[in-house]
Amino acid sequence: MLGLLLLQVLSSCLWLGHGEVVTSFASCPQFFYGGTFPNDVLKPQNPAYICQRYSNSYHYATLYDRARRIPVYSAYKYKPGSAPRPHTWWFVEPQLINKNSLKDMERESVLIDQHKFTLDQIKASQAVLDDYNKRTDLDRGHLSPNGHQESRESKTATFTLTNIVPQNSSLNKGQWNIYEAKTMPKMSKGCTTTYVITGAVPGNSYISDNRVNVPSHIWSAACCLVGTQPKKAWGVIAENDKNQVENLSLGDLEARLSRLYRGRTVTLFNNACPRK
Numbered sequence: 001m002l003g004l005l006l007l008q009v010l011s012s013c014l015w016l017g018h019g020e021v022v023t024s025f026a027s028c029p030q031f032f033y034g035g036t037f038p039n040d041v042l043k044p045q046n047p048a049y050i051c052q053r054y055s056n057s058y059h060y061a062t063l064y065d066r067a068r069r070i071p072v073y074s075a076y077k078y079k080p081g082s083a084p085r086p087h088t089w090w091f092v093e094p095q096l097i098n099k100n101s102l103k104d105m106e107r108e109s110v111l112i113d114q115h116k117f118t119l120d121q122i123k124a125s126q127a128v129l130d131d132y133n134k135r136t137d138l139d140r141g142h143l144s145p146n147g148h149q150e151s152r153e154s155k156t157a158t159f160t161l162t163n164i165v166p167q168n169s170s171l172n173k174g175q176w177n178i179y180e181a182k183t184m185p186k187m188s189k190g191c192t193t194t195y196v197i198t199g200a201v202p203g204n205s206y207i208s209d210n211r212v213n214v215p216s217h218i219w220s221a222a223c224c225l226v227g228t229q230p231k232k233a234w235g236v237i238a239e240n241d242k243n244q245v246e247n248l249s250l251g252d253l254e255a256r257l258s259r260l261y262r263g264r265t266v267t268l269f270n271n272a273c274p275r276k
């Protein structure tokens with residue numbers, strides 16, 4: 001009994017001192033169907049698992065590539081809501097900087113003015129706003145978009161640079177926007193819960209003095225549950241230099257990603273989601 005108590009105290013001590021960027025999505029498995037994560041083929045050499053926290057609650061999950069300073073994917077439940085579009089200031093992730101007690105995403109200016117970090121300290125671990133300000137042909141493309149979130153807080157939480165990739169501006173405003181705003185509502189009609197994973201395949205070029213990778217492709221996959229049963233799934237992929245989105249089955253999207261990730265087999269969802 002005492003041993004058990006000691007073990008509990010010890011494990012909670014180990015747990016304290018860690019923020020929200022840890023070695024797994026243990027704090028936010030609810031954004032993945034059946035608590036199943038994409039397999040490790042997508043995992044970069046220097047990953048950060050971010051349970052995206054704002055206003056004291058979790059809104060989605062992001063696997064972040066610290067070296068390329070872009071997300072690999074963001075995972076969320078599709079719940080489009082009519083809350084007003086939030087103020088559009090942008091956040092960065094304090095937990096990427098060092099071990100500290102800041103749990104929520106925060107604005108660069110707040111980290112600098114109130115918490116005494118320097119801009120260089122922030123820039124060392126992640127992309128900052130200035131990285132995106134120099135190119136007008138590349139937008140700040142959301143992986144988890146604010147239009148797929150319900151509340152004002154969860155919409156606001158999508159405006160963090162760990163959820164953003166440099167995305168072809170015509171694609172972002174064109175076919176990708178049509179997919180997010182028109183195709184998703186159509187495809188998810190009748191679904192009780194739709195789990196989404198949206199990702200970016202690293203490309204060969206960078207912006208902002210080699211700081212931030214420009215992905216070669218942007219993709220999204222969805223698994224639709226009716227009641228608690230997975231009923232259908234689908235995927236899309238877009239090359240990041242064209243205004244074109246291709247419809248795919250989940251299985252075909254996984255096969256395409258497997259080729260793009262050098263032939264190692266990518267799985268995105270729990271096996272129960274229909275691949276055909």
Ligand SMILES: *[C@@H]1O[C@H](CO)[C@@H](O)[C@H](O)[C@H]1NC(C)=O
Nearest residue numbers: 137168169170240241242243
């Ligand atoms: C973006 O896509 C358009 C096609 O719609 C293409 O003409 C343009 O060169 C692309 N720009 C970049 C930076 O990839």
Ligand SMILES: *[C@@H]1O[C@H](CO)[C@@H](O)[C@H](O)[C@H]1NC(C)=O
Nearest residue numbers: 182183184186187245246247
């Ligand atoms: C993809 O599927 C959606 C939904 O059925 C459809 O509206 C759209 O036109 C399709 N796009 C292409 C390029 O086939």
